[in-house]
Amino acid sequence: MKQNTCAVISGIGSYVPSKRVSNDDLAKLVDTSDEWIYSHTGIKNRHIADEKEATSDLAVKAAERALEKAGCPVSEVDMILVATATPDYLGFPSTACIVQDRIGAENAAAMDIVAACTGFIYGLETARVFIETGTYRNVLVIGAEVLSKITDWKDRNTCVLFGDGAGAALVSAQAAETSMKESLKRGILSSYLASYGKDAEVLLRPAGGTRVPFIPGTTPPEDLCLRMNGRKVYTFAVSVLGKTIETLLAKTGLSLQDIKYIVPHQANVRIIEACAKRLDIPLDKFFLNIKEFANTSSASIPIALTDMEQRGLLHPGDLILTVGFGGGLTYGGNLLYW
Numbered sequence: 001m002k003q004n005t006c007a008v009i010s011g012i013g014s015y016v017p018s019k020r021v022s023n024d025d026l027a028k029l030v031d032t033s034d035e036w037i038y039s040h041t042g043i044k045n046r047h048i049a050d051e052k053e054a055t056s057d058l059a060v061k062a063a064e065r066a067l068e069k070a071g072c073p074v075s076e077v078d079m080i081l082v083a084t085a086t087p088d089y090l091g092f093p094s095t096a097c098i099v100q101d102r103i104g105a106e107n108a109a110a111m112d113i114v115a116a117c118t119g120f121i122y123g124l125e126t127a128r129v130f131i132e133t134g135t136y137r138n139v140l141v142i143g144a145e146v147l148s149k150i151t152d153w154k155d156r157n158t159c160v161l162f163g164d165g166a167g168a169a170l171v172s173a174q175a176a177e178t179s180m181k182e183s184l185k186r187g188i189l190s191s192y193l194a195s196y197g198k199d200a201e202v203l204l205r206p207a208g209g210t211r212v213p214f215i216p217g218t219t220p221p222e223d224l225c226l227r228m229n230g231r232k233v234y235t236f237a238v239s240v241l242g243k244t245i246e247t248l249l250a251k252t253g254l255s256l257q258d259i260k261y262i263v264p265h266q267a268n269v270r271i272i273e274a275c276a277k278r279l280d281i282p283l284d285k286f287f288l289n290i291k292e293f294a295n296t297s298s299a300s301i302p303i304a305l306t307d308m309e310q311r312g313l314l315h316p317g318d319l320i321l322t323v324g325f326g327g328g329l330t331y332g333g334n335l336l337y338w
């Protein structure tokens with residue numbers, strides 16, 4: 001239970017495909033420009049999977065790096081959660097089961113989480129609950145996406161925004177007395193998970209499910225791709241990012257000064273700037289790497305955390321707040337001691 005066990009991120013890793021596509025490259029495909037994309041989103045580049053790469057291929061590489069970092073034998077992984085909006089297959093098998101086989105986690109349960117860009121945040125909280133109840137000791141949480149394969153490359157409103165990638169965190173049980181002895185707080189402290197299904201249609205793939213099944217020769221190919229009302233998502237995002245930050249602080253009795261970094265879902269720099277202004281938070285409290293990777297949906301937060309660790313920005317005991325929003329619509333955040 002909570003007073004005895006903390007759920008600590010014991011290792012983190014990421015993987016992005018080597019193929020790098022710049023804004024200028026996209027300007028050869030659709031009527032856009034580097035100037036428009038960068039000024040409206042903060043994006044300069046994105047990494048794109050090759051034809052043969054599926055989401056599980058990226059997830060496996062990120063997972064293996066996280067396990068190596070944690071020094072945890074794969075046989076000790078009890079559960080694999082893959083947050084993805086772009087699974088290898090529709091419905092089943094889950095991408096998590098494919099990862100389970102590929103990394104050889106023979107003792108692990110496996111399932112996917114469908115919460116779009118908020119998926120990694122939902123995954124961390126799910127891992128925390130399984131660990132603090134004593135059910136599992138090691139839960140591998142992966143956010144992985146190959147969004148390029150559900151992108152309409154003729155639609156300039158969406159194709160400039162997204163990238164492919166994966167990030168993984170091993171969440172492990174640690175005795176609370178250990179962290180107290182070290183007089184260092186560790187682990188996932190609290191989370192806030194929320195949804196607003198009323199606006200589900202502002203971000204969806206119209207066809208291919210049971211509502212509008214795929215009919216060969218009839219279904220327009222672009223209906224199998226991601227479609228978005230950018231303005232509505234923007235307004236929603238600015239409001240729920242602020243609400244999530246305020247809710248997490250109120251829930252834990254902490255203040256903004258206690259937080260070392262806010263790690264937001266990397267969807268658009270302008271959304272983060274608007275949220276920072278509304279809450280009067282200095283922009284440099286937010287970690288941003290969208291410039292290089294674009295929006296990788298559920299992978300963006302673990303890719304950002306790995307990037308921060310590699311740059312030496314994260315130290316044991318630092319208080320980190322993750323916050324995100326996405327299709328569903330979903331939103332939420334985690335407060336964690338690194």
Ligand code: ACO
Binds near residue numbers: 233268
């Ligand atoms: N290049 C050039 N012009 C463009 C492009 C482009 N790539 N895309 C749109 N435009 C044009 C539009 O056609 C429009 O032209 P018009 O005025 O002649 O009609 C003009 O630019 C303005 O369009 P808006 O949609 O009003 O542009 P806006 O400033 O709102 O920026 C954007 C669009 C970047 C999509 C913004 O609305 C946004 O960031 N929304 C949130 C998107 C998001 O976060 N999505 C992901 C969330 S969930 C997930 O991650 C899966």
